[in-house]
Amino acid sequence: MRDEPWRDPARSADERVADLVGRMTLREKLGQLYGVWLGQSTSDDQVAPFQHELVDGDLNWPELIKNGLGQLTRPFGTAPVEPADGAERLARLQAEVVAAGRFGIPAVVHEECLSGLMAHGATIYPTALAWGAAWHPALVERMAATVGATMREIGVHQGLAPVLDVTRDVRWGRTEETIGEDPHLVAAIGTAYVRGLRSAGIMPTLKHFVGYSASRGARNFGPVAAGPREVADVLLPPFLAAVKEGAESVMHSYADVDGVPPVADRALLTGLLRERWGFDGTVVSDYFGVTFIEKQHRLAADSGGAAALALAAGVDVELPQVRCYGTPLLDAILAGDVPESLVDIAVTRVLRQKCALGMLDPGWQPAVPSTVDLDPPAGRALARKLAEESVVLLSNDGVLPLRDGVKVALVGAQADTEAAMLGCYTFPRHIPSAPKGVEIPTLRSVLPHAGYAPDGAAAVAAARDADVCVVALGDLSGLFGRGTSGEGCDASDLRVPGHELLDAVLATGTPVVLVLLTGRPYALGAYADRCAAIVAAFFPGEEGGPAVAGVLTGEVTPSGRLPVSVPSDPFASPSPYLGAPLARVNGSSSVDPTPAFPFGHGLSYTDFEWTDVTGGTDAGGLTAAVTVTNTGDRDGAEVVQLYLHDPVAQVTRPVQKLLGFAKVWLAPGESRRVEFVVPPEATAFTGLAGTRIVEPGDVELWLGASSADVRHVLPARVEGPVREIGPGEERDTRVTVS
Structure with missing residues (x-):
């Protein structure tokens, strides 16, 4: 058995996984497509709506793992546990999973990590809206790397973060989980978090794909009426940026977007995410999301029908607990209602990730640290630094x-x-x-x-x-x-x-x-x-x-x-x-939407002077530069923001759109030069034909200390013909500080 190709680390992942899938029974394949949540609450006062109806407090653990297991759900985040004890218990659970299945494949372990690892005794960092308020991607990356290292130490592989939903209405309760209301800011901070987790060997999970934050009336779980242009130009860009950064997992949103829930949207999860964007990781369900196809969205008459729709759309793993991807999906396949080939596609993605994690290698062992400090002084210091800057x-x-x-x-x-x-x-x-x-x-x-x-x-x-x-x-x-x-x-x-x-x-x-x-x-x-x-x-x-x-x-x-x-x-x-x-405010309505304080606004205890402003059209695109000097008597940071104003276009454009920013720390009397190079692709938008285009014409670059405090307007021009661009051609503004 040890000579079987799938066990050989010298072979390619594709070869190993193909060999393994070919040896698995249907039940063994399905075992890799769901999670098990041990210890989850079933009482009405500690759970989400409907959760007590969807989970079984008396799980038959041996039965659930006898054909293998895809994921273990939140072993540290479900109840208080001392870190070392939790790591030891997790190692025992993994040993049981390995022993139960015919192939001895361990489970991927996931935890929430939006404000640090969500576990008893772990460092609690500022929430995501505070990351956005810090305007400091490198600091967020450091935080994520620190969080990720802690997770790996105790045997966790996947983190359910970052949230890349762009804020559309701050009445929404989950505004605190978002990074902000601008897609460029969300992308810059969100991809920094992705880099940090990945640097520690943790798979980030991008959520919630897509539209969740744009519900009517800002009601959680509310229907979304966003048009395709808003989806393409505002809601999707942070996800594309994170996919290009290498994120291995995506979680669908609970929403229904113009009547189509993402959990059952093949055009979104397969056509766009996989075929157009080239994403080759796993799509996991938001908790109970597959069941909600039946219970909330009413697209299926039973759990087997819900499983069929989700699997066909491109959802690989049912979380947090098996309900639809177990016996109901098995019965639907055996009845000929669902092709087994869809299971093969999903299980191949799951096993490819396990191969990358070393879980298919002979001798794999879980992490079992003897002592663990989830809130070390270095973590608290980093939490303080991020809090201060936010x-x-x-x-x-x-x-x-x-x-x-x-x-x-x-x-x-x-x-x-x-x-x-x-x-x-x-x-x-x-x-x-x-x-x-x-x-x-x-x-x-x-x-x-x-x-x-x-x-x-x-x-x-x-x-x-x-x-x-x-x-x-x-x-x-x-x-x-x-x-x-x-x-x-x-x-x-x-x-x-x-x-x-x-x-x-x-x-x-x-x-x-x-x-x-x-x-x-x-x-x-x-x-x-x-x-x-x-x-x-x-x-x-x-x-x-x-x-x-x-x-x-x-x-x-x-x-x-x-x-x-x-x-x-x-x-x-x-x-x-x-x-x-x-x-914006106009004479056609009695309601003035002008904010009390605008996006990008913030004061300091020191003063800054902006001089030597240059920019316009260059051979490589558009440029803007400014020298910033601290003219006060204490250290401080200025956040230089660059906005695009496109006065005439084939579709209505935002009055202004963030293109880039730099947070510049300066001692009293110190000066630094901030330079922006804007490739034409950074000005792209969704045109009349529904595709992303670069449109030539006169534009303006606005240099400001906030979206309302515009200090300098630089006329520029996007040159060349109208041209369509694909996902691989999207480009961001390059920023240098010297």
């Missing part, structure tokens, strides 16, 4: 940084709430009944203040007696209505949580510093001019308290910029900056 100073009349000797009142329950720092996809918020597992300093514990009062009359009295009042307000994340932000926690309006306290404190006349610890931006039109300063932090993680305190005291110079616009009116539908002319 804090956005929205406004400041000079009250910040707080001066020595100033009497500060600290009010608001969020100031003394550990959960105020944590997004929904962190272990303490996902499993709130479990111990939090890590130290989470609150703002109250680290910010010098004369007194603290959470709310009510005591808070008003404390504010009246102080020189400055810091008001900490925001969200508590949760699942499916058990929070104000998070999966299934959508908003019907965008009033600041706790605004009644804010109004009462403002009425005292004491200068107010508003600190927002949230998973989404809230409407600040009523407060932009009334607060002495406003600081925004998007669930900044376990070190968020010290990071925010550092900005307030001046220990940290704020360098974050908004990855999403901050609305003005809490009752108007929020409008992302990436809109056509009709999306």
Whole structure:
């Protein structure tokens, strides 16, 4: 048996996998196409809607693995477990999987890792919206590499991140999981995360493909009415960029896009993703997504029909637990309703990945570390650094940084709430009944203040007696209505949580510093001019308290910029900056969508001067360059942003579109040159014929400190004929800082 070709590491993966598939029975092939979730909750108060109907609390583990197993679902993220004990238990489970199957193939292990590894005691990093606010891809890549190394150490192979959904309506509860409202920013940060995970040997999983964030009314699981141009030009580009970066896995979205759920959309999962884009990895289902074809989308009468549609569309693996890809799919194949060739295609993809992971090699052994620290000092330091760079100073009349000797009142329950720092996809918020597992300093514990009062009359009295009042307000994340932000926690309006306290404190006349610890931006039109300063932090993680305190005291110079616009009116539908002319304020509507603070906005404690601006049309495309000098008295970072304005095109274009950016750290008096080279392909859009084109004509390059603070306009021209470009011809702006 050891001489069989599939066991020989010297042979090619394709040869080995083809030989193995040819030896497998149908049941053994199907065993590779699903996961098993041991220990998952079946109680109504700890689960997603419908989950208690879809899982069996008394799983027959020997029966489930006797023909092999594709994946093990979240052995660390399901319940509290000490890391070393968890790794040892996982190794035992893998040994049982290897012993049970005829071929001795272990299972791929996946975990959530959106804010770090979602496991008891693991470092909790800022959530994805904070990554976007940092505007620092290299730092996000470092974080992902660190997270990935931890995952590999304990025997995990696949991470269910990053989320590449582009924010379309911040009322959506999962806004906290998105990187921002611009596809270029999402792609730049998201691909950095992909690189980081892959560098540690972890397979990233791109989600949610596609349209999930564009639901009508920002309702989770809501239908999507996005047209093909919005899908192609706004929602798809981050996924294409990550596929080109080498991501090995994609997760379909729960949405239905114009009546077609991606889980059953062969044109999307096979025609576009595989045939046009060249993706050769696995497509995994979002949890219970295959079942939802039957239960929610109503495209199939039973679970066998749901399995048939998903498999034909291109979904390779059913997660988190086998329901449709087991006996129902087997029966459908034996009845002649589903060709076995579709199973062969899917199992080949799965086994190719296992081959790359060494799981087909003789002597494969799982990782069994004797000691594990999931929250080492280096991890906390990196979490602090990312949190600090993600804090956005929205406004400041000079009250910040707080001066020595100033009497500060600290009010608001969020100031003394550990959960105020944590997004929904962190272990303490996902499993709130479990111990939090890590130290989470609150703002109250680290910010010098004369007194603290959470709310009510005591808070008003404390504010009246102080020189400055810091008001900490925001969200508590949760699942499916058990929070104000998070999966299934959508908003019907965008009033600041706790605004009644804010109004009462403002009425005292004491200068107010508003600190927002949230998973989404809230409407600040009523407060932009009334607060002495406003600081925004998007669930900044376990070190968020010290990071925010550092900005307030001046220990940290704020360098974050908004990855999403901050609305003005809490009752108007929020409008992302990436809109056509009709999306802007005009005389045809009584509603003004102008944000209170625009995309890309953020202040500093130092000043920057922009000089020696050059650019226009060059032989290689379009160029723009500027020299940035720190003219203040402290270190700081400027974020130089380059936007495209296309005044005339064959279809309506956004007023402006981010093409590139650079976060530039400068000491006092220091200067650096930022140069952008924009290839013509970076200006591409979906034309009248429905294909991506480069269209010649006059354009403008806008250099700005935000989407609204445009400092320089550079006329340029895209040369050549109208030409169609394919996925392999897409190009990004090249940025250099010298």
